[in-house]
Amino acid sequence: MTDDHRHRILQAAARVYAQHGWRGSTTKRIAEEAGVNEVTLFRHFGAKDALLEQMMLHLTEPKEGMTLPAVPGDPAAELEGWVRAHHTEMCARRPFIRQLVSDLQEHPDLHPCATNGPNSATSQLRGYVERLHTMGFVEHHDSTSAADQSAAVTMLMGAVFADSMNRDLMPEMFPQPVDVSLRSYVRFFLRGLGVALRLETVATSDRDQSSSVPPSPVGSE
Amino acid sequence: MTDDHRHRILQAAARVYAQHGWRGSTTKRIAEEAGVNEVTLFRHFGAKDALLEQMMLHLTEPKEGMTLPAVPGDPAAELEGWVRAHHTEMCARRPFIRQLVSDLQEHPDLHPCATNGPNSATSQLRGYVERLHTMGFVEHHDSTSAADQSAAVTMLMGAVFADSMNRDLMPEMFPQPVDVSLRSYVRFFLRGLGVALRLETVATSDRDQSSSVPPSPVGSE
């Protein structure tokens, strides 16, 4: 009973917050959205700020499921899937993230809610790139230094973030559909890293290599 | 006198807005920040919404000065300067932009204020890339299609945007200093486009390897 109410209130608060931000999330609006009386909010959470903080914790608790493989097999495909998953996730939270980033100005205590997710994703990608490097996927010429690796990771993360945040606002900036753009991001990323990517000539039979043995990276075939 | 007051009020409104957003920009706060009586706001602008709208128009009027050269000479250097200028500009407006993006949810009429700048910058970069292509800076191999060009532009703009918006929040994601990162973005961009990085490299065409490998640039200096 009461737990069901708590959940409904928290979810309603998340919806209201995504649309109106911290200041605009009035207790009246949240109560209406949840279908409960306004007093119930105070009886459960004591104050509006406490309710919104609970909502933040409830929404930003880490949810695993989008992980890069421990041993890389097909970097292009694996990265593309990972990037796509993160992109759709961020698109789903887009209005929420926008409000959160702006509310950080007045509520610095929300900082971890905004940074934990992206930071863990970045370190995950960094580890994957590390593995790519140590397992012979990276062509060894001087251009791919450690600094370049780091910059490539930063650039890919930034491109995916910007795409998920801005595509709806500025369609001119994103002339291609999402799938095409994401694939291009990953391709540029791998090219910048010095990872040989097989061209689309293999696209006719796409699911034939599932072994963990890395294909010979230097050979262009 | 009265015009001086208008200007001071508008600038004060911009500062208050950057910190507190539309809802948090109370007439009392703006008046205090401007050093005028609250009534003066209403006598000048009639209502709070009108004042903030004026402030938006005043802040988002196009300011030229950051243009890419009509005929490309040194793409890496020119792009780096252009990217750096845009990055510092966006960093300076960072809190303002954050509030604006979140307020778009409730004030869709602010849409052009948020999109005009980035859209024009993007089209400018697109034109420059077009010129690079027609003037022989781009090596012609099949990997750089028109779709790749478009994606590269999108990716560079996204990376610069994300860097300027998120670097202060998530330093872990940006381990390198700004200058180094921006240089790397531009280098990856040019490499993805198939543009030779150094003038020396474009002079000596050494293509002893396969055709899908871009010319190896000079590492560090």
Add this chain to the structure above:
DNA sequence: AGTTTATGCAAGTACATGCTTGCAGGCAAG
């Protein structure tokens, strides 16, 4: 001088918002 204009100051109005209190009903456990 006289008039206009811009501003400050004090007060007030109407409404929104966070939050409290008191009362009544439903509902499950003892």
Add this chain to the structure above:
DNA sequence: CTTGCCTGCAAGCATGTACTTGCATAAACT
């Protein structure tokens, strides 16, 4: 059935906020 708990409902309180009004002052213009 009684008790305790949760909930809804109505009202109220204190504060904040947008906005108005009336009056005084001082500078600028005629």
